[in-house]
Amino acid sequence: MNNRVRRQHRQHPRRIFRLALFFPVALLLGCSGGLTGVTGKVTHNGEPVKNGTIFFYPIAEGATDKRLPASGAVEGGSFTLETQAGAKDGAAPGRYRVAYTAPIGETPPGVELKEGESVPPSPYAGLAVKPAEVEVKGASTPLTLELVPAPPAQ
Numbered sequence: 186m187n188n189r190v191r192r193q194h195r196q197h198p199r200r201i202f203r204l205a206l207f208f209p210v211a212l213l214l215g216c217s218g219g220l221t222g223v224t225g226k227v228t229h230n231g232e233p234v235k236n237g238t239i240f241f242y243p244i245a246e247g248a249t250d251k252r253l254p255a256s257g258a259v260e261g262g263s264f265t266l267e268t269q270a271g272a273k274d275g276a277a278p279g280r281y282r283v284a285y286t287a288p289i290g291e292t293p294p295g296v297e298l299k300e301g302e303s304v305p306p307s308p309y310a311g312l313a314v315k316p317a318e319v320e321v322k323g324a325s326t327p328l329t330l331e332l333v334p335a336p337p338a339q
Contacts, residue, residue, distance in 0.1 A: 219277050219278070220268065220274045220275045220276060220277055221275045221276065221277070221278060221321060221322070221323055221324065221325050222265070222266075222273075222274075222275040222325040223241070223255070223257075223265070223266040223275045223276050223321055223325065223328065224263065224264065224265045224266070224325070224327050224328070225239075225263070225264055225327050225328030225329060225330060226262050226263055226264075226327070226328070226329050226330070227239060227259050227262055227263075227264060227285070227314075227330045227331075227332065228262060228329070228330070228331050228332070229308075229309060229312065229331070229332040229333075232262075233261055233262020233263075234259050234262055234309060234332060235259075235260075235261065235262070236258070236259055236260060236288045237258075237259045237285055237286055237287050237288050237307070237309055238256055238257070238258055238259060238285070238286045238288075239256060239257050239259055239264050239266070239283065239284075239285055239314070239330065240254065240255075240256045240283070240284040240285070240286070241254060241255045241256070241266060241276055241281040241282075241283055241319070241321070242254050242281060242282045242283075242284065243277075243279060243280075243281055244279070244280040244281060244282055244318065246279055246280070250279070252276070252277040252279055253268045253276075253277070254268070255267060255268045255275065255276040255281075259285075275321075275325070276321045277321070278320075278321050278322055278323050279320070279321060280318060280319070280320050280321075281318065281319055281320075281321060282317065282318055283314045283316070283317060283318065283319055283330065284313075284314060285309070285312065285313070285314045285330075285332060287306075287307040287309040287310040287311075287312070288307050288309075289304065289307065290304045290305045290306045290307045290310070291304065291305075291307075292304055292305070293305075309332055311334070311335055312332040312333060312334060312335060313332070313333055313334070313335040313336065314330050314331070314332060314333075315330070315331045315332075315333045316330070
């Protein structure tokens, strides 16, 4: 065997080792779609919001922006964003407009509605999120959002 063949023969295991390290990393990066975990807290008057839904709508950053909206159920003042139901996959980095939807109100315990009466509205109905826009960065950073009275319509 000449020296060139011997060198190639010795390098073969190194190449396999490099490829074995490269492919799992490439698969993880490729499958994530560039998403980063996004979690946070939602409060109103300093208290955790019991329930509802937070929505993140991408603010377009050019014609090629293909980011998906993301949402997360608020439970006990906390949320985790997902782009697909149950995925808890987060959101792509960039700027987002944030919105909150209050849950349907609940009938107080022991109260029966009479015919024609409606369920009282949620205490969070009509509130807006502050800040109204956030930036998701590459590293997961917990967000703190506050529900405040919605500004008057113009």
